[in-house]
Amino acid sequence: MAKLVVAKNLYISYNSQPIIHDSTFSINSGDFVFLTGVSGSGKTTLIKAMYGEVKPKGILNIGGFEVNNISKSKLALLRRHLGIVFQDYKLIPEWNILKNVMLPLLIAGIEKTTAEQKALELLKKVKLSHKADKFPAELSGGEQQRAAIARAIIHNPVMILADEPISGLDEYSASLVMDLFTMANKMGITVIIASHSLPNEFNVKYRQLHIEKGYIYEMS
Numbered sequence: 001m002a003k004l005v006v007a008k009n010l011y012i013s014y015n016s017q018p019i020i021h022d023s024t025f026s027i028n029s030g031d032f033v034f035l036t037g038v039s040g041s042g043k044t045t046l047i048k049a050m051y052g053e054v055k056p057k058g059i060l061n062i063g064g065f066e067v068n069n070i071s072k073s074k075l076a077l078l079r080r081h082l083g084i085v086f087q088d089y090k091l092i093p094e095w096n097i098l099k100n101v102m103l104p105l106l107i108a109g110i111e112k113t114t115a116e117q118k119a120l121e122l123l124k125k126v127k128l129s130h131k132a133d134k135f136p137a138e139l140s141g142g143e144q145q146r147a148a149i150a151r152a153i154i155h156n157p158v159m160i161l162a163d164e165p166i167s168g169l170d171e172y173s174a175s176l177v178m179d180l181f182t183m184a185n186k187m188g189i190t191v192i193i194a195s196h197s198l199p200n201e202f203n204v205k206y207r208q209l210h211i212e213k214g215y216i217y218e219m220s
C-alpha cells in the first residue's frame with residue numbers, strides 16, 4: 001500500500017508551547033482513520049498541519065508534498081486534492097448552499113451545469129435538496145455541517161480530513177454522513193476523522209490513532 005501520510009519525529013507547537021511531541025506514524029492510501037483524543041488534545045492542530053495551515057517540525061509528508069517546506073502554489077495544489085471538513089464548517093456566507101457545495105468543482109474548472117448536477121445529487125444524499133438556494137445563516141448547525149461534508153466530498157479528493165464531522169448531529173444525520181464517508185472510502189478515498197470518541201456501530205475496517213498528552217498512539 002502506498003503511504004499517503006508519513007510523519008516522522010513530528011513536533012507541533014504554538015508559541016513554543018508543545019502540542020504534539022516527537023510522533024511517528026504513517027497512513028496508507030485507502031485507510032479509514034479515526035483520530036481520537038479529549039478536547040484540547042491536539043486533533044484540530046494535527047489536521048491543520050496536514051493541510052498546511054500549521055507548520056510542524058520534523059517530517060510531515062502528505063501525498064509526496066513536504067508540508068514543512070512547501071511553496072504557496074504547491075500548497076494550493078495539494079489542497080485541491082484534499083476534502084476538508086472544518087470544525088466550524090467555513091461555508092461562504094454570501095453564497096447559497098448549492099454554490100458552496102459546487103465550489104471545489106468550480107475551482108477544478110468543471111463546467112457549471114455538470115457541477116450543479118453533482119452538487120444537487122450530493123445535497124440529496126445529505127437530505128438538504130430543499131435548502132439548496134438558502135444561505136448558510138438560514139441553516140441549522142447540523143444542516144451547515146452536512147453541506148460542508150457534501151462540499152468536502154464532491155471533487156473525489158485523494159483524502160478527506162474531517163474535523164468532528166458528526167459531533168453535533170442526531171443519530172439519523174450522523175448515519176447519513178458516515179454512509180457518505182464509507183462510500184467515499186470504498187471508492188479508494190483515504191478518510192481521516194477527528195472525533196472525541198468512536199461511533200457506536202460502524203462496520204468498516206478502521207484504524208484508531210489516539211492523541212494523549214501530546215503523543216500519538218496506534219490503538220487498532
Ligand SMILES: Nc1ncnc2c1ncn2[C@@H]1O[C@H](COP(=O)(O)OP(=O)(O)OP(=O)(O)O)[C@@H](O)[C@H]1O
Pocket residue numbers: 014015019037038039040041042043044045046087196
Ligand atoms: N492558534 C492557537 N494558538 C495557541 N494555542 C492554540 C491555538 N490553537 C489551539 N491551541 C491550543 O492547542 C491545544 C490543542 O488544540 P486543538 O484545537 O488542536 O484541540 P482538539 O483536540 O481539536 O480539541 P476539541 O476536541 O475541543 O476540538 C489546546 O490546548 C489549545 O488551547
Ligand SMILES: [Mg+2]
Pocket residue numbers: 043044045087163
Ligand atoms: Mg478540534
